[in-house]
Structure formats: structure tokens, C-alpha cells
Amino acid sequence: MTYLHNIGAYFLMIAEMFRKPTKWSVMKNLILKDVDDLIIGSLGIIAFISFFVGGVITIQTALNIDNPLIPKYLVGFATRQSVILEFAPTFTSIIMAGKVGSFITSSIGTMRVTEQIDALEVMGINSLNYLVFPKTVALMLYPFAISIGMFLGILGGMAACVYGGFSSLEDYIYGIQTDFIPFHITYAFIKTFVFAFVLATIPAFHGYYMKGGALEVGKASTTSFVWTSVVIILLNYFLTQMLLS
Amino acid sequence: MIEVKDLHKSFNGVEVLKGISTTFEKGKTNLIIGQSGSGKTVFLKCLLGLFDYEEGTIAYDGKIFSKLTEDEKRNVRGEIGMVFQGSALFDSMTIAENVMFPLRMFTKQSKSEMQDRVDFVLNRVNLQDAHKKKPSEASGGMQKRVAIARAIVNNPKYLFCDEPNSGLDPKTSIVIDDLIKEITEEYNITTVINSHDMNSVMQIGEKIVFLKNGLKAWEGSNKTIFKTDNDVVTDFVYSSELMKKVRQMYIEERQ
Ligand SMILES: Nc1ncnc2c1ncn2[C@@H]1O[C@H](COP(=O)(O)OP(=O)(O)OP(=O)(O)O)[C@@H](O)[C@H]1O
Ligand SMILES: [Mg+2]
Numbered sequence: 215m216t217y218l219h220n221i222g223a224y225f226l227m228i229a230e231m232f233r234k235p236t237k238w239s240v241m242k243n244l245i246l247k248d249v250d251d252l253i254i255g256s257l258g259i260i261a262f263i264s265f266f267v268g269g270v271i272t273i274q275t276a277l278n279i280d281n282p283l284i285p286k287y288l289v290g291f292a293t294r295q296s297v298i299l300e301f302a303p304t305f306t307s308i309i310m311a312g313k314v315g316s317f318i319t320s321s322i323g324t325m326r327v328t329e330q331i332d333a334l335e336v337m338g339i340n341s342l343n344y345l346v347f348p349k350t351v352a353l354m355l356y357p358f359a360i361s362i363g364m365f366l367g368i369l370g371g372m373a374a375c376v377y378g379g380f381s382s383l384e385d386y387i388y389g390i391q392t393d394f395i396p397f398h399i400t401y402a403f404i405k406t407f408v409f410a411f412v413l414a415t416i417p418a419f420h421g422y423y424m425k426g427g428a429l430e431v432g433k434a435s436t437t438s439f440v441w442t443s444v445v446i447i448l449l450n451y452f453l454t455q456m457l458l459s
Numbered sequence: 460m461i462e463v464k465d466l467h468k469s470f471n472g473v474e475v476l477k478g479i480s481t482t483f484e485k486g487k488t489n490l491i492i493g494q495s496g497s498g499k500t501v502f503l504k505c506l507l508g509l510f511d512y513e514e515g516t517i518a519y520d521g522k523i524f525s526k527l528t529e530d531e532k533r534n535v536r537g538e539i540g541m542v543f544q545g546s547a548l549f550d551s552m553t554i555a556e557n558v559m560f561p562l563r564m565f566t567k568q569s570k571s572e573m574q575d576r577v578d579f580v581l582n583r584v585n586l587q588d589a590h591k592k593k594p595s596e597a598s599g600g601m602q603k604r605v606a607i608a609r610a611i612v613n614n615p616k617y618l619f620c621d622e623p624n625s626g627l628d629p630k631t632s633i634v635i636d637d638l639i640k641e642i643t644e645e646y647n648i649t650t651v652i653n654s655h656d657m658n659s660v661m662q663i664g665e666k667i668v669f670l671k672n673g674l675k676a677w678e679g680s681n682k683t684i685f686k687t688d689n690d691v692v693t694d695f696v697y698s699s700e701l702m703k704k705v706r707q708m709y710i711e712e713r714q
Contacts, residue, residue, distance in 0.1 A: 234533060240563055329547035332509050337561055338536035 224419050231347050234340040241348060248352035252314050253359055259313065260306055264297075264363035267305070268370030271296050276380035286381035290371070290389020295398075297367035302360050303402045304450050307409040310356075311442035315417035318349060319438040322421030323431040331422070346418040356410035357403050364402070401457045408453065409446050416442045460485050461506065461617070461649055466515035468498075468505055475501050476512070477673040486647040488640050488663040490654055493670035494695065499653040500544055502670065503621055506651065507541060508532060519617070537565055540610030544621040544653075546602040548594040554605050555581070555590035561613040580608040583638055585631065599626040607635060611642055618643065618650040624659060636662050657702060660684065669695070 235241065275292040322345055325331050334341040368390055375386045420438035424430055461483040468476040475498050483489040491499050504510045506517055508524055517524045519535055527535065540561075548557050555577055562573045581587065584604040594602055603626055610618060620639065624632035640663045643650040654660065660667065664681035669692055676691045684696060697703050 234530065237564060324550075328550075329543045329545055330549055332504075332507075333541065333543060333547040333549070335509065336507050336536055336539055336541045337564065338533040338539075339564060340533070 220419075223423065224415070227342060227346070227419055227422065228415060230340070231342045231350070234343060235347070236339065236344050244344070244348035245351050248348045249355060251317070252349065252352050253355045256310060256313060257359055257362065259309070260359050260363045261366050263306065263309060264302060264367040265370035265373075267301060268293060268297055268367030269374030271301065271367075272371035272374045272380065273378060276375065276378070286385040287389035287392060289375055289381050290386035291392045292389075293371035293375075294368055294390040294394075297371070298364055298398055298402050302364040302367055303405045303409065304446065306360060306363050307406070307413065307446050308443050310413055311417075311439055311446060314353070314413055315439055315442045316435040318414065318417035319421040319424075319435045320431050322346075322418055323424045323434050324428075326422065326424055327427050327431060342422065346415065346422070349418060350411065350414040353410040353414040354407070356413065357406040360402070360406045401453075404457065405450065405453050408449055412442060412445050412449065416445060460520055461651070462516075462518045463506070464516045464518075466502070466505060466512055466517070468501055468510060468512040475673050476505065478515070479670070479673075479675050480515075481668050481675060481678060483649055483651050484666065485649050486644055487650070487665040488643050489649075489651045489666045489668070490660060490664045491651065491668045491670060492654055492660060492664075492695070493676075494655065497670040498673045499670055500621055503619055503651065503653055507539065507619060508536070538616040540613070540615035540618045542603070542606045542610045542620040542623050544625070546594070546599075546606040548602055548605055548609070550594050552593075553590065554586070554592050554594065554597065554601075557594065557605055558608045558612050561609065565613055576612060577608075580612045581605075583611075584608045585634060600628065600631060603627060604631070604635065607638070614646060616648050618648055620650070620652045622653050622655070624654070624656055629658065632656065632658060633662065639663065657696065657699070660696075 236244070272289055272293045276289045279288060322331075325345070331341045331345070334344055372383070372386050372390075375381055376383050381389075417435075417438040420434045420441070421431075424434040463482070464480050466476050466479045467474065479502065491502060493499055501510060505512045508517075522531075522535065524532065524535065548554075549560065552560065558577045558580060559573050562568055562576060566573075568576070577590075581590065584607055586601060586604055586608065589597060589601060589605075594605065597605065603623065607620070607623055610620070618639070623639065624635050627635060636659050639650060639652065642648065652659070652663070661681050664684065667677075667679055667681065667684055668675055669677040669679075671691055677687065677689050679687065684692060687693070697706055
């Protein structure tokens with residue numbers, strides 16, 4: 215029952231978020247600030263993780279195909295596929311559910327427990343629009359961060375491949391160009407857009423509707439991380455089924 | 460003017476407000492007093508529409524609040540200034556930005572007009588040099604004064620203060636009380652103040668509603684509160700040693 219209630223409340227929240235918009239001159243600054251906090255502030259960790267995980271994927275693949283009949287360029291091919299299809303869009307989003315998601319839940323949750331949300335409402339401001347809308351808009355730039363992740367993942371793979379002597383640079387470059395299907399990029403970006411929306415709204419929901427004090431803010435962040443990840447994993451399954459098969 | 464009729468509010472089956480009726484007039488400072496836990500904050504939050512209540516009506520200048528649409532409610536709220544018990548300042552903004560916030564949201568003033576207005580109200584609450592501080596860098600009493608400045612900056616029609624001078628020293632308290640009274644009279648607004656400070660009661664209690672256990676136990680003014688023989692009220696008023704002495708002296712003087 216409470217699950218159903220929460221799902222209903224979540225969709226009502228999204229509808230309410232678009233009502234009575236905040237003045238554009240104010241909203242503009244809120245969006246810029248959230249782009250800075252949520253996107254620019256995450257580039258470092260995304261770059262770092264992508265580069266090294268790309269490298270690890272390459273090493274794993276290379277070590278697992280030591281059959282001389284399999285061509286060496288397959289290492290590059292496999293790395294490209296894993297990075298573009300799953301690693302950059304999905305795996306990174308789970309990490310972002312921890313980083314961006316708990317930031318959103320705890321910042322909105324703190325505003326709830328210290329009555330700052332009540333203060334906004336009392337002034338006649340649509341607090342959902344004021345707080346959640348700019349974060350959602352800011353996260354629409356998230357696919358841009360993911361494309362950097364894709365690039366660096368493949369680059370990391372290249373570095374590991376050549377440095378570890380698993381195949382030559384030419385083979386790797388040949389591999390990452392083999393059988394390239396442009397729709398895979400589209401698929402990855404559709405996923406990323408959906409995940410970006412989830413990353414903004416589910417943590418916001420948990421922060422906005424929380425009850426209690428400072429202790430509960432911590433608990434809300436944890437629950438929000440769990441639910442954001444679960445929803446991302448499930449949506450990933452359904453979107454893959456719908457778009458690729 | 461705000462009219463409240465038969466207000467009932469409970470949390471998880473426990474009734475906190477048990478049917479309160481009263482009116483708060485324009486241009487007067489209305490006080491709600493009572494012990495800690497008597498329901499003052501809950502009452503104020505019901506007035507503001509932050510809490511839903513089971514029964515009763517609240518009318519703002521004749522408009523019954525619960526019957527308004529969401530947008531109409533927001534319009535009424537645009538004319539409300541509220542000082543929360545815990546200040547509720549926006550901690551991502553500086554003190555000056557906090558005070559400027561209602562102006563930025565609801566007026567078309569230029570930057571310099573807004574700045575002048577912010578300087579003016581911050582001066583009135585005795586905070587000349589705190590513009591650039593973050594709320595977390597200000598003392599509790601300073602935060603309270605910033606909250607008051609933010610509540611009055613956009614000339615509200617209704618002003619609500621939840622214990623505006625708790626955490627302030629006696630001198631600043633008096634300054635704040637005077638300020639609230641002045642603004643109330645100057646702009647003819649409806650002001651409702653939660654308090655348990657006897658100084659405020661004496662100074663600005665033009666109308667006093669006494670709450671006890673979620674009921675209105677007494678209603679009067681600072682003229683009548685010291686004359687009543689309602690036990691509940693005298694118990695509250697003369698609870699401090701200082702007030703007991705004052706009463707003693709008064710009685711001795713009359714003999
Ligand atoms: N959100 C809430 N959930 C459940 N009970 C609440 C809630 N808010 C207040 N109460 C209860 O309502 C009663 C009245 O609380 P209220 O905050 O109105 O007291 P108060 O008169 O403002 O006290 P104080 O002078 O200490 O601020 C208390 O018993 C409190 O436990
Ligand atoms: Mg209170």
C-alpha cells in the first residue's frame with residue numbers, strides 16, 4: 215500500500231514541479247548553480263572512473279581471449295561495446311546515484327527539517343518548482359558528461375592495451391572502428407536521458423517528503439540511493455529490451 | 460483581519476488543538492501565549508496553511524483559506540511575512556541575500572532599489588555590518604533578527620512571528636517588540652505573535668489569547684491580564700520570582 219501511495223505521490227510531485235514557475239531571472243541562476251554542483255562537480259570522478267574501468271575491461275578481455283584463432287583487434291571491439299552500451303551509461307549512473315543523488319536528498323531534506331521549505335511555501339513560492347526543476351534541467355546535461363566518460367573509457371582501454379602489450383595500437387584502433395552501429399550511441403543516450411531524470415527526481419522526492427530531524431536526513435539519503443539504483447537497473451533492463459531486441 | 464472558528468488539529472490521533480475560535484484585528488499586535496507545548500506553533504502553522512486541520516475555518520479578510528484554489532492560496536501567502544521559531548533562513552545565501560529574496564521573487568525593483576530597502580530593514584533590526592555573513596556564521600539572536608528583516612522587507616499585509624525574541628537579550632527584545640508594533644500600526648497590518656515572554660505581553664499585548672493544552676483558556680489584553688483572577692493565567696503570569704515580587708509590591712502599595 216505505501217509503495218503504491220509513494221509512486222502516486224512521486225508522479226504528483228512531478229506534475230506539481232511544472233506549475234507556477236519561478237521568475238526566469240531567478241530560475242536562470244538556480245539552474246547555473248545546479249549545473250555547476252551536479253555536472254561540472256562530477257566530471258572529475260566520471261573521468262577518473264571511466265579511464266580506469268576502461269583499462270580494466272581491456273585487460274580482462276585480452277586475458278580471456280588468448281586463443282590464437284581470435285583476432286587481436288577484438289579487444290578494442292569488446293572494450294568499445296562494453297563502454298558505450300553499459301559501462302558509461304548505466305554503471306556511471308549508479309555511481310552518480312550515490313554522489314549526485316545523496317547530495318540532492320540531503321540538501322533538500324535539510325531544507326525540509328530546518329523549515330526552509332515551509333518558508334518558501336509561506337511566501338507563496340512553489341517550492342517544488344524552485345528546488346527540483348532547476349536540478350532536473352541541470353541534469354539534462356548529464357549525457358554530455360557521459361559522452362566524456364565514453365571517450366575516456368575507450369582511451370583508458372587503449373592505454374592499458376598498448377602499455378600492457380596485449381595488442382598493438384593499430385589493432386586496438388581497428389577494433390574500436392569495427393562493425394560500428396550508430397544506433398548504439400542513440401540507445402546509450404536515450405538511456406542516459408532517462409537516468410538523468412531519475413537521478414534528479416527520485417532523490418528530490420526522498421528529500422522533499424522526509425519527516426523528522428537531522429538523523430532522518432541521513433536515512434533518507436540511504437533509502438534514496440537504494441531506490442534510485444533499483445529504478446535505474448530496472449529501467450535499464452526494460453529500455454534494452456525495447457530498444458535493442 | 461483573521462477570523463478563526465472552531466479549529467481542531469490532531470497528530471496521529473492525539474488532539475493538539477481542541478477547537479479554538481478567535482479573531483485577530485488589523486493594526487493591532489495580537490499575542491498568543493501559553494506554556495511550551497501548549498500548541499502555539501501548531502496553531503500558527505494551521506493559520507498559514509502549512510498544516511491541514513480536521514475541522515474549523517480560517518478566514519483572511521473574509522476569504523476562507525481552505526476554500527481557495529492553490530494559486531489563490533499562493534497569492535494570499537505572497538502577502539504574508541513569517542518569522543519561524545527556528546529562523547528558517549536559507550543557508551545557501553548570505554544574510555543580505557536572504558533579506559532581498561522576497562523582493563527578488565515578487566517585485567520588479569532594480570538592484571539598487573532592492574539594496575537600499577535591504578539596508579533600511581537591516582538597519583531597523585540593528586544589523587548594519589552583517590550583510591556578507593552566511594546564516595551559519597551568525598549568532599542565534601542575529602539569525603532571529605535577519606528572519607524578522609526578511610519577513611517585513613516586502614511590506615506584508617499579515618505578519619506572523621513565532622517567538623520573535625526568544626534568544627535575544629532584553630534590550631534587543633524591546634527593540635524588536637517596538638519594531639513589530641511600529642510596523643503593525645504604520646502599515647495597518649494584521650500581526651500575530653507567539654510568545655511566552657512577559658515583557659512582550661506588557662509592551663505589545665494589545666490582544667492576548669492564552670492557550671493551554673490546545674484550548675483557549677483566556678482572552679484579553681495587557682490591560683486586563685494583570686487584573687484577572689483566572690487561575691490558569693495568574694499561574695502563568697506570576698510564575699517567575701520577578702513577577703511574584705512585582706505583585707507583592709503592588710499589593711503592599713495598595714495597603
Ligand atoms: N509535526 C508534529 N507531529 C506530531 N506532533 C507534533 C508535531 N508538531 C507539534 N506536535 C505536538 O503538538 C504539541 C504542541 O506543540 P507546539 O510546537 O505547538 O508547542 P508550542 O506551544 O509552540 O511550544 P514552544 O513554546 O515550546 O514552542 C506538542 O505536544 C507537540 O509534541
Ligand atoms: Mg513553538
